[in-house]
Amino acid sequence: MNRRPVLIVVLIASLSAAATPAAPPGTQRAPEMKTLRVRAAATTRPALQYALMPDARDIEPGDAAALYLMAINAAARSMPNVATQPARGEGAAVWPGDLLDVPLDKLRLKQALDLLGNCAGAIDYLDRAARREHCDLQLNYRKTGMNTQMPYLNDIHYVGQILALRARVQVVSKDYAGAAHTLASGLALARHLQEHAPLVQHLVAIGNASIMLDRVQEWIESDGSPNVYWPLASLPQPLVDPGSVPGVERALVEGSLDLRKAAAGELPAEQRPQFWRRVQTVITIGPFRDQRDQSESSFVGAAIGAAAAYPQARQYLIARGVSAQRVDAMPADAVLGRFYAVKYLELFDETYKAWNLPYPESAAAMRQAQQEIVRERRAFPSNLLQVLLPAVRQARLQYARLDRKVALLRCVEVLRARAAADGAFPADLYAGGDLPVPNDPVTGKPFGYSLEAGVATIDATAPPENPCYHLIYRIELVR
Amino acid sequence: MQNRNDMNAAGPELPRALGEFEQTLLTLRPSRPAIDRDRALFDAGAAAGRRKGRAWRLSTCVLAMGLGASVLWRPAPPSKSDSRIASAPASPNNPGFDLPMPLEPPPHQDASYVALRDELLNRGLSALPRARGWGIPRGSEPTVKSLAPSPAPDAPRSLLELLHPGDPS
Numbered sequence: 074m075n076r077r078p079v080l081i082v083v084l085i086a087s088l089s090a091a092a093t094p095a096a097p098p099g100t101q102r103a104p105e106m107k108t109l110r111v112r113a114a115a116t117t118r119p120a121l122q123y124a125l126m127p128d129a130r131d132i133e134p135g136d137a138a139a140l141y142l143m144a145i146n147a148a149a150r151s152m153p154n155v156a157t158q159p160a161r162g163e164g165a166a167v168w169p170g171d172l173l174d175v176p177l178d179k180l181r182l183k184q185a186l187d188l189l190g191n192c193a194g195a196i197d198y199l200d201r202a203a204r205r206e207h208c209d210l211q212l213n214y215r216k217t218g219m220n221t222q223m224p225y226l227n228d229i230h231y232v233g234q235i236l237a238l239r240a241r242v243q244v245v246s247k248d249y250a251g252a253a254h255t256l257a258s259g260l261a262l263a264r265h266l267q268e269h270a271p272l273v274q275h276l277v278a279i280g281n282a283s284i285m286l287d288r289v290q291e292w293i294e295s296d297g298s299p300n301v302y303w304p305l306a307s308l309p310q311p312l313v314d315p316g317s318v319p320g321v322e323r324a325l326v327e328g329s330l331d332l333r334k335a336a337a338g339e340l341p342a343e344q345r346p347q348f349w350r351r352v353q354t355v356i357t358i359g360p361f362r363d364q365r366d367q368s369e370s371s372f373v374g375a376a377i378g379a380a381a382a383y384p385q386a387r388q389y390l391i392a393r394g395v396s397a398q399r400v401d402a403m404p405a406d407a408v409l410g411r412f413y414a415v416k417y418l419e420l421f422d423e424t425y426k427a428w429n430l431p432y433p434e435s436a437a438a439m440r441q442a443q444q445e446i447v448r449e450r451r452a453f454p455s456n457l458l459q460v461l462l463p464a465v466r467q468a469r470l471q472y473a474r475l476d477r478k479v480a481l482l483r484c485v486e487v488l489r490a491r492a493a494a495d496g497a498f499p500a501d502l503y504a505g506g507d508l509p510v511p512n513d514p515v516t517g518k519p520f521g522y523s524l525e526a527g528v529a530t531i532d533a534t535a536p537p538e539n540p541c542y543h544l545i546y547r548i549e550l551v552r
Numbered sequence: 553m554q555n556r557n558d559m560n561a562a563g564p565e566l567p568r569a570l571g572e573f574e575q576t577l578l579t580l581r582p583s584r585p586a587i588d589r590d591r592a593l594f595d596a597g598a599a600a601g602r603r604k605g606r607a608w609r610l611s612t613c614v615l616a617m618g619l620g621a622s623v624l625w626r627p628a629p630p631s632k633s634d635s636r637i638a639s640a641p642a643s644p645n646n647p648g649f650d651l652p653m654p655l656e657p658p659p660h661q662d663a664s665y666v667a668l669r670d671e672l673l674n675r676g677l678s679a680l681p682r683a684r685g686w687g688i689p690r691g692s693e694p695t696v697k698s699l700a701p702s703p704a705p706d707a708p709r710s711l712l713e714l715l716h717p718g719d720p721s
Contacts, residue, residue, distance in 0.1 A: 219665045227680045273669045280677040325665065461666060467673050 104535075104543035109294055109485060112551050113492035116508070120303035123253040125289070127204045127261050137265050138210045140202035145228040148195035148235060169234040173284060177245060177291055185242050192235045199236055203258035208265035214321065218328025219461075226277055233262055233281035240288040244295050252292060253304070259285035260308070267313050271321045272468055278313045279475050286478045293485055296551075300493075302486035302508055305479055311514075312479060315472050319425035326421075326461050335414035338395070338407070345406055352457060378455030379409055385453070386412035409455075417458040420446060424465045432473035433517030436536065439466035467539075474542060476514035477533055483511050484520060484531055485548055492550055498529045515542070 117123065152168060169192070172185050189196070202208075214221040236259040243252035259281065266278035289305070292298050327333065330351055334340045340348055386408050390400050393415070400408060423445060427438035443466055450459055487508045491499045494506075502522040503510050513520050513533050521532030528549050535542035671679035 221665060230677060230680055271665070271669075273665065273672060276669075276672045277677065277680070463669055464673050471673075 103541070104545050105541070106545050106547065107290075108547045108549065109290070110549045110551050111294055111485065111489050112296060112298075113496075114298065114300040114486075114489045115493040116300045116302050116486075116490050121307060123249055123299055123301055123304050125253060125256050125260055125301065125304040125308060126264075127257045131204045133201075133205055135205050137202040137205035137208040140198045140205065141208065141210075141229065141232070141262070141265070142225060144195045144198035144202060144232050145225060147198060148192055148232050149228065151191040151195060169231070169238040172238050173234060173241065173287075177241070177294075180241065180245060182242065182245065185238060189235070189239055189242065195232060195235060196239060199232055199262065200254070200258050203261035203265070205265075208268055210270075212270070214271065214325045215328050218325055218330070220329065221271070221325060223274060226274060229262070229266065230277055230281060233259055233284060236262070237284045237288055240285065241291060244288065244292050244298070247295070247297065249292070249299055252288070256285050256288060256292075259288075260312070263313055264309065267317070269317055269321065271325055272318050272463060275313055275315065275318060276468070276471060279471050282312055282475055283478065286475075286482065289482055290485075293482065293489070300486050300489055302483060302490060305483045305486065306509070308479055310479075311472050311476050313472055313475060315469065316429055318468075319428050322425070322463075323421065330458075332414045332418060332458075335410050336418055338403075338411045340407070340410065342404070342407070345404075345410060348410060349406065378453075379405070382409060382412070382453050382455050389415070413453075413456045413458050416449065416453070416456060417461070420449065420459060420462055424462050428465070428469060431517065432469055432515060435469060436466055439469060440538075442466075466536075470515070470536065470539065470542075473515045477544075480511040480514055481520070481531060481533060481544070481546060484522075485546065488529055488548055488550075497527065498524055498548070498550060500524050502529075502531070 152166070167184060167188060169188060172180060172188065175181075210223075210225065212221055212223065236255055240252050240255040240259065243249070243255060263278040263282035263285070266274055266281065270278070289301065292301065331340060331344075331348065335348060383405055387397075387400050389412050390408060391397050403411075420442070423442040424439070426442075427435035429435075430438075443464065446459055446462055449456070453459075484502060487502065487506065487510055488498050490508055491497075491506050499505060503519055510519075512518055515536065516534060521530075521534070523530045523532075528547055531546040531548070533544040533546075535544070668679065
């Protein structure tokens with residue numbers, strides 16, 4: 074039997090598969106494994122001796138925003154001199170984020186201390202800012218709309234890394250009181266960022282909180298560290314509150330585009346060209362970068378798409394009670410503009426209607442909304458307004474993942490406390506013991522748990538669309 | 553014909569020298585041919601087969617190496633124009649918002665709100681560009697420097713001072 078054709082086909086197929094770009098992130102199937110080696114530790118008394126949020130007695134009245142901006146200013150000038158130090162290789166500038174990735178046992182303490190020493194001014198501002206009542210970063214999004222500038226956003230993530238590095242050094246140095254103070258500053262920064270903020274700022278807040286929780290994990294793994302079950306349990310839930318996002322996102326879009334008037338058919342004829350120009354501006358500097366092409370051909374394509382949508386737009390308005398005579402008397406761009414605006418506003422509500430429910434309850438509705446957006450985009454590709462809607466389920470999931478991180482750390486602290494009481498990890502995490510064990514905020518169900526040869530495994534599954542968020546903690550008891 | 557008959561017939565006795573030559577000739581036996589026809593045909597076929605086999609093995613080897621190389625160095629996924637129905641961030645070991653910041657700034661420093669939002673959802677915090685104006689040489693920035701109590705670079709803080717937060721720096 075001649076096997077060559079078969080081999081050729083197999084080879085070509087393999088090469089094609091290999092040449093295909095790697096699976097997009099988030100679709101990789103291997104769960105993330107973390108191994109924690111911990112010692113038994115009972116909960117502390119007082120229970121909140123190492124509180125992870127600023128003590129209410131330390132909160133001062135006033136706005137934290139100015140202090141954060143001063144911290145950024147101080148930190149920016151304290152970083153390694155990029156003019157004299159290479160970005161990579163020997164003698165490269167070391168930034169706080171670089172030292173967060175180094176395993177704890179390989180962290181060069183002097184290097185970290187030198188860096189923190191340079192940032193001492195910024196750290197002081199951050200500690201003070203975190204203990205202010207509120208934070209108003211003066212976003213004028215109702216007027217500036219999608220052009221709202223958030224120039225502090227990158228910087229605030231960097232100063233968060235400075236705090237995380239200090240917490241790391243404090244954990245290594247067994248300065249747990251200092252580490253708790255620093256962690257409280259970092260988590261309060263994340264809470265401040267959530268106030269009346271758009272989704273983008275919330276995502277940065279979640280990232281900042283996440284790197285602080287990584288330090289909590291390092292705390293738990295540190296020999297002789299106090300049990301922080303109750304400090305974790307007393308953190309706000311959700312840690313970053315998503316509540317304000319739908320309103321702010323709506324205001325952002327409507328600050329740029331008068332969609333209410335467009336949907337009601339009240340956009341004056343002389344304002345319609347400006348409306349379309351704004352739509353084009355908002356969209357073409359957005360994710361549709363390949364639509365930046367403003368050549369004649371792209372306009373022809375848009376015109377063809379609009380012409381194809383016109384009959385449905387006309388029918389849609391008639392079905393909504395606008396008389397056929399009136400619709401036919403309207404200019405085509407007015408009909409389409411109204412149709413597109415109505416569709417967008419409907420989809421916006423569909424997108425966000427379940428946002429404020431806990432993730433396990435809201436996921437199905439948000440999944441449906443995303444599917445509807447996909448259908449609408451296929452049906453009306455010329456309605457670029459739909460681009461303004463985010464991947465809502467994916468966005469909402471980030472809040473739940475952050476809360477899951479807190480819940481998992483609580484579970485580990487339950488294990489440490491049970492080991493302190495019983496000499497070993499329990500056979501059943503959820504049975505026995507007097508510490509409440511949290512469910513998985515992503516699924517709403519108990520975490521998977523098993524105990525084999527003294528090693529506990531906590532299994533946090535992932536939504537089907539995001540298998541890479543599957544997380545498994547292996548916890549070994551060090552005696 | 554006559555000559556042939558003459559040669560085969562027992563003729564008159566040959567001179568002595570020719571007789572000896574005849575006897576010598578009679579002792580000669582035909583040697584085996586140097587080239588075995590069947591063997592030659594077989595060898596020719598085998599050699600041709602070997603040549604073709606080498607080419608096939610060589611091409612297979614090159615393709616396999618190419619396959620291996622392309623598995624190791626897979627191209628990055630192209631940026632999608634529609635990133636709204638998003639997949640998750642970044643690496644299996646450190647997905648999403650736990651990612652360290654990249655050393656190189658990502659390409660969309662002038663990105664709009666929508667672009668930045670979608671990039672953050674897709675790539676996590678690695679989508680944020682490196683903070684601008686950080687790490688510039690001291691003294692080259694004539695702004696409100698005096699407002700920030702930045703320590704002199706030649707005066708590192710003590711461990712005690714660093715680890716006791718709240719102390720004014």
